[in-house]
Amino acid sequence: MGKLYSGAEIVFKCLEDQNVDHIFGYPGGAVLPIYDELKNHPSIKHILVRHEQGAGHAAEGYARSSGKPGVVLVTSGPGATNVVTALTDAYMDSVPLVCISGQVPTHLIGTDAFQECDTTGITRPCTKHNWLVKDIKDLPRIMHEAFEVATTGRPGPVLVDIPKDIQFAKTDYSKPKKEKKIKERFQNRFTQKDIDQLINLMSKASKPVFYTGGGVINSGPKASELLRELVSLTGFPITSTLQGLGAYPGNDNQFLGMLGMHGTYEANNAMHDCDLLINIGARFDDRITGKIDEFSPKSKKVHIDIDPSSINKIVKVDLAIVGDVSDVISSTSKTLKKKNLNLEKSNKQKISKWWQQIEKWRTKQSLSFINSDEIIKPQHAVQRLYELTKNQDTFITTEVGQHQMWAAQHYKFDKPNRWMTSGGLGTMGYGLPAAIGVQVAQPKKLVVDIAGEASILMTMQEISTAVQYNLPIKIFILNNQYMGMVRQWQELLHEKNYSESYSEALPDFVKLAEAYGCVGIRAKNPNELDEKIREMINVDKPVIFDCHVDQDENCFPMIPSGKPHNQMLLGPKDQEENKITGKGKALV
Amino acid sequence: MSKSKSAYSTPTKLGKLDTHIIVVWVDNEASVLSRVVGLFSGRGYNIESLAVAEVDHKKNLSRITIVTTGTPQVIEQIVLQLKKLVPVHKVANFKREDKNVIFKEMALVKLVANSAKIKKALNACKKYNPVILDKTNKSVVIQITALRREIDKMSKNLKPLGLVSVSRTGAVAMTRGAEIFN
Numbered sequence: 001m002g003k004l005y006s007g008a009e010i011v012f013k014c015l016e017d018q019n020v021d022h023i024f025g026y027p028g029g030a031v032l033p034i035y036d037e038l039k040n041h042p043s044i045k046h047i048l049v050r051h052e053q054g055a056g057h058a059a060e061g062y063a064r065s066s067g068k069p070g071v072v073l074v075t076s077g078p079g080a081t082n083v084v085t086a087l088t089d090a091y092m093d094s095v096p097l098v099c100i101s102g103q104v105p106t107h108l109i110g111t112d113a114f115q116e117c118d119t120t121g122i123t124r125p126c127t128k129h130n131w132l133v134k135d136i137k138d139l140p141r142i143m144h145e146a147f148e149v150a151t152t153g154r155p156g157p158v159l160v161d162i163p164k165d166i167q168f169a170k171t172d173y174s175k176p177k178k179e180k181k182i183k184e185r186f187q188n189r190f191t192q193k194d195i196d197q198l199i200n201l202m203s204k205a206s207k208p209v210f211y212t213g214g215g216v217i218n219s220g221p222k223a224s225e226l227l228r229e230l231v232s233l234t235g236f237p238i239t240s241t242l243q244g245l246g247a248y249p250g251n252d253n254q255f256l257g258m259l260g261m262h263g264t265y266e267a268n269n270a271m272h273d274c275d276l277l278i279n280i281g282a283r284f285d286d287r288i289t290g291k292i293d294e295f296s297p298k299s300k301k302v303h304i305d306i307d308p309s310s311i312n313k314i315v316k317v318d319l320a321i322v323g324d325v326s327d328v329i330s331s332t333s334k335t336l337k338k339k340n341l342n343l344e345k346s347n348k349q350k351i352s353k354w355w356q357q358i359e360k361w362r363t364k365q366s367l368s369f370i371n372s373d374e375i376i377k378p379q380h381a382v383q384r385l386y387e388l389t390k391n392q393d394t395f396i397t398t399e400v401g402q403h404q405m406w407a408a409q410h411y412k413f414d415k416p417n418r419w420m421t422s423g424g425l426g427t428m429g430y431g432l433p434a435a436i437g438v439q440v441a442q443p444k445k446l447v448v449d450i451a452g453e454a455s456i457l458m459t460m461q462e463i464s465t466a467v468q469y470n471l472p473i474k475i476f477i478l479n480n481q482y483m484g485m486v487r488q489w490q491e492l493l494h495e496k497n498y499s500e501s502y503s504e505a506l507p508d509f510v511k512l513a514e515a516y517g518c519v520g521i522r523a524k525n526p527n528e529l530d531e532k533i534r535e536m537i538n539v540d541k542p543v544i545f546d547c548h549v550d551q552d553e554n555c556f557p558m559i560p561s562g563k564p565h566n567q568m569l570l571g572p573k574d575q576e577e578n579k580i581t582g583k584g585k586a587l588v
Numbered sequence: 589m590s591k592s593k594s595a596y597s598t599p600t601k602l603g604k605l606d607t608h609i610i611v612v613w614v615d616n617e618a619s620v621l622s623r624v625v626g627l628f629s630g631r632g633y634n635i636e637s638l639a640v641a642e643v644d645h646k647k648n649l650s651r652i653t654i655v656t657t658g659t660p661q662v663i664e665q666i667v668l669q670l671k672k673l674v675p676v677h678k679v680a681n682f683k684r685e686d687k688n689v690i691f692k693e694m695a696l697v698k699l700v701a702n703s704a705k706i707k708k709a710l711n712a713c714k715k716y717n718p719v720i721l722d723k724t725n726k727s728v729v730i731q732i733t734a735l736r737r738e739i740d741k742m743s744k745n746l747k748p749l750g751l752v753s754v755s756r757t758g759a760v761a762m763t764r765g766a767e768i769f770n
Contacts, residue, residue, distance in 0.1 A: 124623060125630045129674040132618070149674060286596060309668035312661065561596060 004170040007136050007162060008037040011100060013173050014143035015044055020071050022047060022062060022440050024055040028075025029115060030102030033167035035073075047440060047469060050461035052079050054433035056086020057459070060095045061437030064420045065395055067220060069096035069150050070437065076102045077115030080161075081122065085427060087157045088126040092424025093243060094218055096155035098146050099127075105165040106134060119161045128156040136169035144176050154307040155218055188323035189308070195331045197319055198278075199339070201300055205276035207354045208236045211259065211288075214243030214423070215281015215305060215325050217416045223326035224248070224416040227280070230333050235351065237358055239267035241282045242408055242423045250412030256358065257367070260288040261559050262405040265366035265568055266358050268557075271296050272565035273357070279303045281325045284314040285424070294564035304328045366557040366570055367409050376526050378403065378478045378549040382410040382450065385476060388533050395438045395447045397421065399431040399455030402484035402555045407450040429458030432475060436462060439471040446474070446537065453479040453546075454503050460512075466542040467517045474536050475544045477509060480551045488554045492569075509546035518542035603659035607636070607684040609691060609761045610666060615675040616642050616650040623673055624652055633658060633666055637693070637736070637758030649677065653760050655684075655736075688764050694757045695739045700727045701750025709749040713742065 005013065011034055015023070024047045027035045038046055049055040052074045059070025070090075074083050080101045090097045104113040120132045129149050131142045142160055150158045202208060210231060216223045224247045231238050231254055238248050239259040248255055257264035259271055271277065277299040282288070289295045292314065301317040303310070304325060311320040321328055369379045382403075396411055397420040398404040404421055413419050420438060422430035431449040439447045449456075456477055466473050478484075486501040513520030519539050523532040523546070536543045556571035614620045621640055628635050636655040643651040656666065663681065670679045682689045699709055706728050710718055716732035716739075723729075732742065736759060743754050 120619065121622070124619070124626055128672075134618075307672070309665065309672055311668075313665055316661075 002172045002174070005173045006033070006037070006170050007133075007139055007167040008033040009040075010136075010139050010171070010173050011143065011162070011167075012037055012041045012044065013175075014140060014147075015071065016041065017175050018144070018147045019068075020044060023071040023073050024049055024058045024062070024437065025073030026050075026052050026055060026075065026079060028077075028079050028102065030076035030104055030164050031073060031079070031100075031162075031167075032102075033164065034100070034102065034162075046073070047436070047465065049433065049436075049465050051459065052082035053085050053429070054436070054459055054462040054465065056083045056097065056099070057089065057427070057430050057433035058437035058440070058462070058465075059097050059099075060086060060090050060093075060430075061397060061420050061434030062441045063090075063095050063097060063437075064217075064434075065417050065438040066441040067417065068441075069098055069147060069155075072097060072099040074099065074101050075115065076104055076119065077117045079115075080119040080159075081117060084122060084126060085425075087123055087159065089422050089425040089427045089430065090157040091126050091128070093422065094155050094214060095157065096150040097157035098150050099123075099157060099159040101159060101161050102167070103132065103161045103163040106163045107165070109163065119159070123159045126157070127159050130159040130161065132161045133163065133166050136166050136171045139166065139171070140173050140176070154215075154305075154310075188327050190321045190323040190328060190331075192331070192335070194319065194321045195328070195335050198302055198321065198332060199335055201276055201302060201319065202234060202236075202278075205236075205300075206350045207270075207274045207299075207357075208234070208276040208278065208351065209256075209270045209274040210236055210238040210278050210280060211241070211271065211282055212238060212244045212247055212280045213241040213282025216244055216247040217281075219281065219306075219325035221416055223281075223329065226326050226329040226333065230329050230336075233333060233336055236278075237270055237355070239263070239270065241285070241288060242421060244282060245408060245419045246413035246416045249414040251414065258408050259565075260285075261290070262409065262555055262557065263559075264409075265364045265557055265570065266361035268559065268565040268568060269361050270358060274299045277301045279305075279317070280329070281305060283310045286314075289314065290559045291562050291564045296565070364570065366568070369553070369556075369571055371526075372550070373526060376523065376529055376547060376549045378480065378547075378553055379406050379410055380526065381476075381478060381523075381529065381547050381549060382406045384529055385448065385450070385533055386411045388530065389446060389448065389537065393445050394418065395420070395435075395442055395445055397431040397434040397438060397447070397449045399449070399451045399458075400426045400428045401452045401455060401486075402480075402488065402553075403450055403452045403455075403478040405485075405555045406478070411450070428452075428455040430455075432456060432459050432473075433462045433465075435473040435475070436466055436469075436471055439466070439473050440469070447472075448474045448476050451475055451477045452484060453477050453481065453506060453509070454483045457507075463513075463516045463518060463542060463544065471542060472540050473542050475542070476536070477544065477546050478549050479506075479509070479546055480549050480553065481506060482551060484553075485555070491554065492558075492560070509544050513542075513544035516542075516544075518544060520544050520546065522546045522548070524548045603661065605657045605659060606663065607655065607657050608663050608666075609682045609684060609689070609759060610654045610656060610663075610670070611680040611682075611761055612652040612654065612670055613643075613677040613679075614650050614652060614673075615677070616648045617675055620650070620675045621652070623675065624654075624670065627669055627673065628654075628656070628666075631665070631669065633662065639758035639760050653758060655759050682761060688767075690762050690764060691735060691759050692733050692761075693736050693739055693759045694731065694733045695743070696721070696729055696731055696755045697743065697746060697751055698727065698729050698753040699746065699750040700752050702726065705749045709746055709751075712745055712749070716742065 063070035239256040256267040259267035302319045303317040435449040510520030639653045716734040719731040
């Protein structure tokens with residue numbers, strides 16, 4: 001019989017065999033044996049957070065910027081319940097996480113023991129799968145299966161709940177053989193016939209559009225390269241969801257900008273008027289589709305997704321291709337080339353009218369805003385941040401709200417994995433801990449959290465983590481003293497009754513930064529903005545940047561709820577010129 | 589026109605609801621039933637009846653039979669979502685009207701009555717394979733197997749004949765002929 005290892009040792013053996021080099025966690029009674037074992041495994045670095053939600057979001061940022069699964073280690077009871085928000089966030093945005101939680105010893109389970117909770121019960125709806133390890137012999141298998149489930153197919157979070165006595169119990173361990181047992185459900189299911197059908201549709205289309213999402217990012221950097229090739233081969237316009245930003249260069253001429261509730265005029269109108277819609281790795285989210293009955297009414301719809309349950313969930317499609325995005329795109333491009341169908345040339349005549357129409361929409365300049373010399377406009381702040389950071393490889397995270405949309409609209413990404421934002425769950429407080437995770441994965445790169453003053457206060461404590469590990473993240477707060485998006489909806493839909501959306505009693509962010517031992521910078525007027533941003537970039541320390549912006553600015557363009565894509569609310573400039581008419585009037 | 593103040597879209601018209609029988613083969617492990625049932629409750633699907641038991645001890649497989657209603661789109665989602673669960677091996681989906689599938693439910697009914705009434709009751713149950721499981725001077729326990737609506741009808745008809753208690757299973761299903769579902 002070989003050497004026997006304790007459960008805690010096995011946890012680390014598995015992490016080592018999975019090439020994990022960082023874990024994010026917080027100790028507690030029910031995980032002490034695992035924490036005790038940490039010192040014997042120097043290849044695994046533990047990042048101590050200040051709250052378990054922070055551990056979860058940091059692991060998400062780590063995963064999304066590196067393409068590797070994020071690993072979280074928390075204790076039983078409150079440790080596990082605190083991480084639930086992050087697990088749900090990862091579940092909604094398809095981020096691979098492996099969460100290991102301690103549990104009370106098996107003989108105490110079900111007795112309402114100290115710091116006991118039904119962790120697997122609580123996390124069942126917000127994980128792809130979870131396990132309660134009741135027998136030490138199962139632990140090695142479950143640990144490896146956890147990584148497999150988290151990273152294959154549509155990625156997502158998993159949780160392994162390990163009772164304390166199992167952490168002490170001993171069994172043997174051998175490195176798992178590289179067996180190809182990935183289940184059928186995670187494999188490509190498309191055939192060449194599907195690809196031929198797609199190409200047939202593409203060659204017939206006169207108003208085509210690509211609508212790409214986070215699936216392209218999740219499919220790996222190769223998928224983004226392949227997407228660029230396909231878009232250039234076809235000459236079709238392309239728009240992206242919030243999560244898909246960066247898969248295609250944001251400043252390319254074929255890119256229409258983001259679509260959806262706060263997407264550009266040209267992207268949303270193209271979606272509405274197109275005759276062929278090719279969805280690559282997106283899921284027809286309600287922030288994208290608007291009113292579903294009037295969503296892209298005249299188009300043939302193609303949906304490429306690795307998750308069969310995403311197909312026909314919300315929008316019925318004409319052609320479904322189930323498979324990994326990069327495999328599907330690569331087959332499509334190959335077939336295009338083999339058939340010698342240079343769509344860009346052969347179709348040019350056909351789709352040139354479509355491009356003319358798109359150019360017409362572009363002249364609306366739906367992202368424009370009226371700038372000011374006296375007060376910093378939040379859009380201007382994001383634009384300046386982009387201009388001053390675009391020459392270096394910059395990673396952006398955000399919180400949730402107006403600032404998030406302005407970041408998505410005005411910061412142009414040209415590489416995948418550079419943009420980390422909470423899209424599905426919309427978790428305020430995501431950005432700061434996510435930035436920590438990104439900086440851990442990308443130690444030499446510039447990491448900026450574009451934040452709002454309300455969101456940042458939800459996970460403010462994690463700035464302490466950044467200071468502890470010398471992670472020079474930049475927290476760029478667009479401070480308008482309001483929960484801006486709430487205020488905007490109240491202005492437009494609730495007769496300006498700003499119920500509880502004013503951020504009363506805000507801290508002095510510069511002093512707060514100093515209290516945490518990092519650097520605080522404040523910008524109050526447009527003249528000093530550039531200089532201050534440069535100062536922020538040049539500090540090799542965590543920075544809290546308090547950017548005072550216009551309190552009344554709204555995020556435009558906007559599709560009001562229950563409206564189709566072609567009924568957008570444009571910015572104040574448009575309203576001045578055209579006066580608000582028709583449908584828009586009912587809203588303002 | 590009252591304007592919507594919701595940040596979400598307003599619900600659109602509902603499609604036609606069909607009743608389906610969904611059969612799920614799962615690993616017989618802890619909490620597998622709650623994963624399946626949780627999926628239904630979490631996504632707002634209906635469960636009309638449910639029957640679960642281990643069917644293969646060696647392979648550790650259980651078979652879950654669920655009767656549910658939904659639009660065709662919802663039924664398709666139910667099947668696809670079930671297939672995503674890790675312990676689920678395969679999923680079969682039948683329309684209730686499907687002629688190639690047998691559906692059966694079982695019920696135990698207890699009557700407390702005189703022998704004349706009991707005789708009458710047994711007679712009424714004749715079509716539903718009645719089996720007498722227990723009998724005393726003034727009571728009887730009868731097992732019947734039938735379709736859901738037939739059992740519904742029976743329990744109504746047996747009321748005047750001294751019915752005091754009914755215990756019912758959910759529906760189970762099997763395809764007709766030599767064909768098996770793979």
